[in-house]
Amino acid sequence: MTRTxxxxxxxxxxxxxxxxxxxxxxxxxSIVISVDNAYIGSxxxxxxxxxxxxxxxxxxxxxxxxxxxxxxxxxFGVQLDSIADVMNFGCAPAMLLYCYGFVLLGxxxxxxxxxxxxxxxxxxxxxxxxxxxxxxxxxxxxxxYFVGMPITAGAACVAxxxxxxxxxxxxxxxxxxxxxxxFVVGGLMVSTIRFPxxxxxxxxxxxxxxxxxxxLLLWLTTAFFALFFAVYxxxxxxxxxxxxxxxxxxxxxxxxxxxx
Numbered sequence: 001m002t003r004t005x006x007x008x009x010x011x012x013x014x015x016x017x018x019x020x021x022x023x024x025x026x027x028x029x030s031i032v033i034s035v036d037n038a039y040i041g042s043x044x045x046x047x048x049x050x051x052x053x054x055x056x057x058x059x060x061x062x063x064x065x066x067x068x069x070x071x072x073x074x075x076f077g078v079q080l081d082s083i084a085d086v087m088n089f090g091c092a093p094a095m096l097l098y099c100y101g102f103v104l105l106g107x108x109x110x111x112x113x114x115x116x117x118x119x120x121x122x123x124x125x126x127x128x129x130x131x132x133x134x135x136x137x138x139x140x141x142x143x144x145y146f147v148g149m150p151i152t153a154g155a156a157c158v159a160x161x162x163x164x165x166x167x168x169x170x171x172x173x174x175x176x177x178x179x180x181x182x183f184v185v186g187g188l189m190v191s192t193i194r195f196p197x198x199x200x201x202x203x204x205x206x207x208x209x210x211x212x213x214x215x216l217l218l219w220l221t222t223a224f225f226a227l228f229f230a231v232y233x234x235x236x237x238x239x240x241x242x243x244x245x246x247x248x249x250x251x252x253x254x255x256x257x258x259x260x
Contacts (some may be wrong), residue, residue: 023059027088089155090127101178126186160225
C-alpha cells in the first residue's frame, strides 16, 4: 500500500471522529456563552447557546451516518461519541439552565442558587446513567422504542424552553418551574418508560404528523419546540399507560428478558 493510500485510509477513519469533535465544539461553545452571559442575562445569547445545542445534535446524528457511509465504524468512535454525548447533552444544557434560571436571582436567594445547582447536577447524572444503560443494552431491547427518554431528546426538551422564552428567570416562580423541569426530564431519562424511536414503520399517519409539525413551526416559530416536546412527553406517557391496561392499537415493545 502506497503512502498516499495509507494517508487516505487514515483520513477516512478520522472523518467520523472529526464530526464528533465538531459536535463537542458546539457543546463547549454553548457552555462558554452561558457562563459569559450568566451575570448579563442577554436573551439573544441564551438563544444562541440553545441553538448550539441543536447544532451539536445535528453533528451527533451526522457522525454515525458518516461512519456507516464510509464503513469506518469503530469501538474508538463509539466511546468518543458517548463522551461527547455526556458533555453536549448532559453538561451543556444543565449549565445553560443553571445560568439562565438561577444566577441572576442567586444574589438575593442563595438557597435557590444551591437548589438550582443540585437540580442541574441531577440532570447531568441522569443523562450519564441513561447513556450507560443504553450502551450495555445495545441489541437487547426493541429498536422501535427507547427505554427512557434519550439524552438528546432530554437536552432538546430543556433547550426548547430557552428558545421559546429566552428572557432569564427574574422571579422565584420562574426559577421554581426550571427546577421542576430539570427534575422531571432527568427522571424521564432514567425511567423505564418506552419512548418511540425513529425506527417505526412508515405510515400515512406519520407523514400527516410531519406536515402538521411543519405548519405549526411556521405559525408558532420558536414556541413550536416547547409545544412539540410537551406533546411528545404527554403522548408517550399516554401510550405507556394504554399498554399497561391492555391496549394493542399500537404494537407494544418486544421484551428481551433481563436485558430490557
